[in-house]
Amino acid sequence: MARCLSTPHHITALFRPVPGPGPGYSGSIGVGLAVEPRARFCPGLDGWEPGYDLPQFNEAAELLGSRPGGRLVYPLPPGRGYAVSAASAILGALAAAMERGAGVFRAYRAAHEVEVRRSTGLGDVASIACGVGLVLRYSPGPPGEALVDCIPTPPGLYIIAGEAGSMDTSRLIEMYSSQRFVDEVSRSLSRIFREPSLDRFFEEAERVTRLLSLDSRLVGVEAHRILSGVGDVYGYYVKKRVLVVAAGEGSVGEIVGRMAGAGLDVRLLKPSTGPPRLE
Ligand SMILES: Nc1ncnc2c1ncn2[C@@H]1O[C@H](COP(=O)(O)OP(=O)(O)OP(=O)(O)O)[C@@H](O)[C@H]1O
Numbered sequence: 001m002a003r004c005l006s007t008p009h010h011i012t013a014l015f016r017p018v019p020g021p022g023p024g025y026s027g028s029i030g031v032g033l034a035v036e037p038r039a040r041f042c043p044g045l046d047g048w049e050p051g052y053d054l055p056q057f058n059e060a061a062e063l064l065g066s067r068p069g070g071r072l073v074y075p076l077p078p079g080r081g082y083a084v085s086a087a088s089a090i091l092g093a094l095a096a097a098m099e100r101g102a103g104v105f106r107a108y109r110a111a112h113e114v115e116v117r118r119s120t121g122l123g124d125v126a127s128i129a130c131g132v133g134l135v136l137r138y139s140p141g142p143p144g145e146a147l148v149d150c151i152p153t154p155p156g157l158y159i160i161a162g163e164a165g166s167m168d169t170s171r172l173i174e175m176y177s178s179q180r181f182v183d184e185v186s187r188s189l190s191r192i193f194r195e196p197s198l199d200r201f202f203e204e205a206e207r208v209t210r211l212l213s214l215d216s217r218l219v220g221v222e223a224h225r226i227l228s229g230v231g232d233v234y235g236y237y238v239k240k241r242v243l244v245v246a247a248g249e250g251s252v253g254e255i256v257g258r259m260a261g262a263g264l265d266v267r268l269l270k271p272s273t274g275p276p277r278l279e
């Protein structure tokens with residue numbers, strides 16, 4: 001039976017860019033959620049689903065001296081905020097590493113380098129390599145260099161994403177490099193890092209979302225109005241033009257209905273079950 005590489009995705013909630021002397025040394029610190037469905041690459045199998053052509057896959061593989069062929073499956077769309085580019089670079093790099101007998105850290109370094117060079121990500125590769133629930137990035141860089149921890153989320157937690165559109169990652173990085181964003185995000189990250197928990201994470205992510213009006217400015221909705229009166233909501237935040245809400249199973253139907261009623265394209269996600277793996 002064919003074996004496939006699979007990887008979770010990552011949705012950053014708060015990040016602060018940390019420039020370094022080169023792509024391998026640059027990155028960001030931040031927090032976010034590792035989520036599924038997983039992207040997959042099955043070496044040697046024919047076919048291409050669902051047709052996105054992401055350059056990060058081959059670029060990362062080529063840094064390890066190979067060009068793996070096989071079937072790629074991306075269940076989430078690129079450009080919205082689900083770190084599809086990082087997932088693609090990771091799959092390419094890990095597939096190449098398997099062919100060449102190279103180590104996993106070398107593969108992750110290549111994936112991170114491609115992301116930073118292309119401005120399609122700063123901390124997604126390090127986050128995905130941890131790959132479970134709530135991801136905390138205390139220092140920047142590729143896996144092996146960055147100090148990253150991830151905390152499993154409670155069973156029964158769902159993540160509901162409401163998309164208003166896409167946004168260039170370079171534009172997002174520019175926005176989060178402004179003094180106002182750096183100040184507010186740094187304040188929140190210090191509070192989260194001092195005592196990491198899911199409650200503290202959502203408290204701070206919501207604080208920044210409301211203070212900087214990210215929901216109305218980027219998604220065109222007011223999150224607290226959409227969620228008003230709904231029980232079992234853990235919290236919410238905005239990444240690019242996506243409103244991300246975490247809630248217990250019993251509230252999912254109500255939230256999906258309200259988000260769709262507000263004109264958003266809604267997608268149901270689950271916290272990730274683990275980092276990239278061969279399955
Ligand atoms: N249909 C498409 N829409 C958007 N991007 C696409 C599409 N097809 C391929 N791409 C490529 O996919 C990559 C998307 O990377 P980008 O960093 O913008 O998004 P992402 O990785 O999905 O989300 P994020 O980094 O914000 O979490 C870009 O290199 C882009 O050129």
Ligand SMILES: CC(C)(CO)[C@@H](O)C(=O)[O-]
Nearest residue numbers: 012015028121122123124
């Ligand atoms: C830049 C970014 C927000 C893109 O997803 C992410 O890579 C991060 O948190 O650094």
